[in-house]
Amino acid sequence: MTQTHGLDVVADLFAGRPAPVAASTAERVVDVLRGYLIEGRIVPGTRLSEEAFAAAMSVSRNTLREAFRILAHEKLLVHEMNRGVFVRELTADDVTSIYQFRTMLETSALAQTERHTQAQKSKIRLAVTEGLSAAEAEDWRGLGTANMHFHLAIAGLAGNRRLDATMSQLLAEQRLAFHVMTPLKDFHDPYLTDNVTICELIESGDVEEAARHLRAYLDRACAQMVRAFEATS
Amino acid sequence: MTQTHGLDVVADLFAGRPAPVAASTAERVVDVLRGYLIEGRIVPGTRLSEEAFAAAMSVSRNTLREAFRILAHEKLLVHEMNRGVFVRELTADDVTSIYQFRTMLETSALAQTERHTQAQKSKIRLAVTEGLSAAEAEDWRGLGTANMHFHLAIAGLAGNRRLDATMSQLLAEQRLAFHVMTPLKDFHDPYLTDNVTICELIESGDVEEAARHLRAYLDRACAQMVRAFEATS
DNA sequence: GTAGCGCGGATCGCTCAACAAATCACCCGT
């Protein structure tokens, strides 16, 4: 980095840019595919043919395999030797495991009050209002993502990049199971009021009670999801 | 799965097997490379030439690239577009971030007393004795891995596979920084007595005090590491 | 009928060779 400017004016110009849209082809493929997976556009369990997908995305088989390897590492795909890659199918155990881990992360983040910043707290509030307006517009998919933002913001209270990363990955993984939750309204809507309560508790400084509430909330959500899950299997 | 056997006799035959040594070539490469990286045999910052490594490990460039992608995803390598992959160089911030996260995970696991099993607790004790005998034999590298096993066992108290996975990954990542800690004795030895104390506290059922002790311990270790870190840079 | 067997056909795992594009190292003129 050449130190030509006293203040880094140039850096500011590019600061708010939406990331160069994934430079490499493989990463672009990963992003697209990940989008499909967490939106449930490909049913869990289906095999992803290398040839077919390579053709569909106009990339070589080699590049596609790089992408597959990454997504398998993110646990969105399963790689079975000499058989191919499949969209991950979550079991009921996976769901409880994910929720258990989430509970640990989120309550832990909540407990680190000395790290909480005003910026993070306002992100929580933002996610809540996002959810409220999505509900008002009866945009249930939007309500789902708002809910995700809420929990990411909670985890963000710890101010730890690594925690944020694992949290997003957990949520992505969890989304694989959302296709069994139909209609989405029934799943997300009841928790909106919980989000409001928790947000207010945090703002009022009573993180203890917020954590208790959150824990109960997550237990309930987990139980509901497991129930819906075992009903279909 | 064909249901030929009433009791699954066959499964037992293969139960204790040391995993088929990574079936695919790419995974084998990943394992070997990961071994090198966490042992510090390749200095952080060095570029890993595709051609050279492909030749050295007798695999094609394409397969090697798959391996590189995975290791980059594990944050052991850094991939820079059109420049190549480099062994990750941790910053002091990384170290504190890792320790902060570890603290959250380990104390969280410790707090979930209702999930603690006797099997897990004995694993902790095992790691402690492993460390004691390593210290007696003046095997400082062995003491390091014993210490790792200790913390993995603590995290294992939560009984959550995902937590275990992120914990191992964190420890692997942290190991990238161990090469600055020379001699290893001075870094690991002081903490052996702490391990003993914490183990006893857990066995006596006083997880509260164990958590406090652990937290202080990790803070100290982090500070020491950061100090050693900034001394070299 | 059904359990075992063998035989393609499809797909994966991996390699090799090639080429465009980007980066790097070096030299040059100023």
Place this chain on the structure above:
DNA sequence: ACGGGTGATTTGTTGAGCGATCCGCGCTAC
């Protein structure tokens, strides 16, 4: 010393190819 051009090196990606493995199907034997 500094900016700029130029060729060498390395990466990004592709395409073809081949052995290995798995799957489905039909055959046979009991």
